[in-house]
Amino acid sequence: MELISIPFMRLALVTGIFMAVLCGALAIFVVLKRIIFVSVTLAQVSSAGVALALLLGWNPLLASLAAMLGGVAIFSSQPLEKRIPRETIIGAAYAASSALGIVLVAKSAQGEAHMLNLLFGNILAVTPQDVYLMAAVCIIALVTYKLFYKELLASSYDAEVAATLGIKVRLWEMLFYLMLGVTIAVSIKVAGVLLVFALLVAPGMVGLMLGDRLRSATWIAVVSAVVPVIGGLYLSYIFDLPPAATIVLLAVAIVLVAAPVRSLRTG
Amino acid sequence: MKPLVVFKDVSLGYGRRVVLKSINFSIKPGDFLGIVGPNGAGKTTLLKSILGIAKPLSGRIEVNDKGRARFGYVPQRQVTDNIYPLTVLEVVLMGRYGLLGPLRSPTRHDVDRCMECLGHLGITELAGKPYRDLSGGQKQRTLIARALASEPTILILDEPTTDMDVAGERAIMDFIRHLHDEHSLTIVMVSHTLHTVINYVKDVAFAGDGRVEIAPVEQAITSENLSRLYSAPVSVGEVAGVKVVV
Numbered sequence: 210m211e212l213i214s215i216p217f218m219r220l221a222l223v224t225g226i227f228m229a230v231l232c233g234a235l236a237i238f239v240v241l242k243r244i245i246f247v248s249v250t251l252a253q254v255s256s257a258g259v260a261l262a263l264l265l266g267w268n269p270l271l272a273s274l275a276a277m278l279g280g281v282a283i284f285s286s287q288p289l290e291k292r293i294p295r296e297t298i299i300g301a302a303y304a305a306s307s308a309l310g311i312v313l314v315a316k317s318a319q320g321e322a323h324m325l326n327l328l329f330g331n332i333l334a335v336t337p338q339d340v341y342l343m344a345a346v347c348i349i350a351l352v353t354y355k356l357f358y359k360e361l362l363a364s365s366y367d368a369e370v371a372a373t374l375g376i377k378v379r380l381w382e383m384l385f386y387l388m389l390g391v392t393i394a395v396s397i398k399v400a401g402v403l404l405v406f407a408l409l410v411a412p413g414m415v416g417l418m419l420g421d422r423l424r425s426a427t428w429i430a431v432v433s434a435v436v437p438v439i440g441g442l443y444l445s446y447i448f449d450l451p452p453a454a455t456i457v458l459l460a461v462a463i464v465l466v467a468a469p470v471r472s473l474r475t476g
Numbered sequence: 477m478k479p480l481v482v483f484k485d486v487s488l489g490y491g492r493r494v495v496l497k498s499i500n501f502s503i504k505p506g507d508f509l510g511i512v513g514p515n516g517a518g519k520t521t522l523l524k525s526i527l528g529i530a531k532p533l534s535g536r537i538e539v540n541d542k543g544r545a546r547f548g549y550v551p552q553r554q555v556t557d558n559i560y561p562l563t564v565l566e567v568v569l570m571g572r573y574g575l576l577g578p579l580r581s582p583t584r585h586d587v588d589r590c591m592e593c594l595g596h597l598g599i600t601e602l603a604g605k606p607y608r609d610l611s612g613g614q615k616q617r618t619l620i621a622r623a624l625a626s627e628p629t630i631l632i633l634d635e636p637t638t639d640m641d642v643a644g645e646r647a648i649m650d651f652i653r654h655l656h657d658e659h660s661l662t663i664v665m666v667s668h669t670l671h672t673v674i675n676y677v678k679d680v681a682f683a684g685d686g687r688v689e690i691a692p693v694e695q696a697i698t699s700e701n702l703s704r705l706y707s708a709p710v711s712v713g714e715v716a717g718v719k720v721v722v
Contacts, residue, residue, distance in 0.1 A: 240559075241557075241559060241560055356578075356579055357578065357579075359570075359573050359576070359581065359582075360573070360578060362570070363570050363573050366556075366557060366560055366562070366570070367551070367555070367556060367557075367570070369524075369527075369529050369549070369551060369555075370549050370551060370570070370622075371570075371573070372527075372528070372529055373527045373528070373529065373547045373549040373574075373632075374570075374571070374573055374574030374626055375574040376573060376574060417559065417561065420561060421561055421606065422561055422562075422563065422566075423560065423561050423562060423566070426561050
C-alpha cells in the first residue's frame with residue numbers, strides 16, 4: 210500500500226501493468242511465430258530512432274515510431290528471403306541499429322545517460338502523459354487483437370491454407386508486426402530495450418509451458434508478465450534495486466519455476 | 477459443364493527458372509485428377525498454382541470464383557506447426573474462417589458443421605484433444621476435416637498418404653473416393669506413390685521434362701509412359717484386380 214501512495218511509484222505501476230498486459234498477450238504469438246529476435250531488433254531499431262531524435266532535437270516518440278515502421282516494413286515483407294535466411298536479415302538489422310544508436314548517442318550532448326536510459330529505461334520517471342499513451346496503445350492493440358484474432362491465428366498457423374480460404378495473409382501479418390512495433394516503440398521509452406524484450410519472451414514461454422489451450426496460454430502469459438512488474442517495482446523500492454533489471458530477473462524466475470511445474474504435470 | 481479452373485499456356489517456376497511450361501488444361505466439376513511425376517518435377521508447384529498461392533511466370537489461370545470454385549486445401553501434414561496448443565476442433569474451425577469474414581467469430585452452427593466433418597472422418601471423439609498429440613493418420617484426417625469445413629467445391633490434397641501404413645493409406649484413399657463418388661466433390665491430389673493414384677483417380681497429370689500431360693488413367697498408366705517419365709524401367713501390372721507399379 211505504501212508503494213501506491215507515492216505518486217511516481219503509482220504512475221510507474223499503472224504504466225508497467227498496461228505494458229505488461231499488452232506484452233504478455235503479444236508474447237504468445239512472438240514465441241509461436243518464432244520471431245523473438247524480430248522483437249529485440251525492432252526494439253533496437255526504435256531505440257536508434259530515439260537516439261537520432263536526441264541528437265537532432267526531434268520528438269523521441271515520433272522518431273522511434275518512424276524507425277519502427279521502417280523495421281516493420283522490412284520484417285513483414287522479407288524481400289530477400291528467397292536468397293538469404295530471415296535470421297540473417299534480422300541479425301544484420303540488429304547489428305546496424307545497435308551500432309547506429311551508439312554512434313548517435315555518443316555525438317549527442319547528454320551521451321551516456323541517454324544510452325543507459327535507452328537500454329534499461331527509467332520506469333520511475335514516467336509522466337502522466339506516458340501513462341495515457343501506454344493505456345491508449347494497450348486498449349487499441351488489445352481490441353484489435355480480439356477483433357481479428359482468428360485472422361491473426363490463421364495467418365500465423367498456416368499461411369498457405371489461410372490464403373486459400375481468402376484470408377489476406379500479408380495484411381494480417383503487417384497488422385501484427387505493426388501492433389508489435391508500436392508496443393515496442395512506446396514501451397522502450399518508459400521501460401528500455403531490455404525490459405521490453407524480456408516481457409515479449411518470458412511470459413510467452415510460461416504461457417506455452419503451462420497452458421494447454423491457446424486461450425489459457427495467453428491468460429497465463431499476461432499474468433506472468435504483470436506479476437514480475439508489480440513484484441519487481443516493489444522489490445526495487447524496498448531494496449533500492451534498479452527496477453527494470455529486477456523485473457527482468459523476476460520474469461525469468463517465473464520461467465524457471467514454470468519449467469519443473471510443466472515437467473511434473475506431464476510426468 | 478463450365479470448368480472450375482482453366483490453365484491457358486501457363487509457365488510455372490521460381491524466379492527466372494521455369495519448371496513447367498505450356499500448360500493447357502482445365503478442371504471440371506466431378507473431375508478426380510492425380511498429379512504424378514518424379515521428385516522436383518513441379519507437382520506441388522502445379523498444385524499451388526491451382527490454389528493461387530504460386531503465381532504463373534506467364535500465361536493465365538482462370539478460376540471460376542462466382543460461387544462455384546471454392547478450394548479446400550489439405551497440405552502435407554508435416555507442414556503444420558506442433559508448438560501451437562490447439563485442439564482438433566480449433567484446427568478444423570479454421571476451415572470456417574473464410575466463410576465467416578472479418579469481425580465475426582465462429583458460432584454454434586460453425587462448431588456443429590465442424591463436428592459433422594469430424595464425424596465423416598470418424599474422429600468425433602478427438603475434437604477436444606490437442607492436435608499435436610495425434611498420430612500421423614489422425615492428423616491427416618483432421619486436416620481433411622478442416623478442408624471439408626470450408627465447404628469446398630474442389631478438394632486439393634498434397635501427398636495425403638505420405639508415411640502412412642497400408643491400412644491407413646487405404647482408409648484415407650477410400651474416404652477421398654467416397655467424397656468424390658457420393659458427394660460429387662471435385663478432387664485434385666498430388667502423390668509420389670503411383671499405385672495410390674492409379675487405383676483411385678480418373679485422370680492423371682504427368683509432370684516431367686518441363687511439361688504437363690493429362691490423360692485418362694487407363695491410357696496414361698502404361699509401362700512405356702512411366703519408364704519414359706521416370707527415366708527408369710517401370711512395369712505396370714495387376715494383382716487381384718488392383719493395379720501395381722514395379
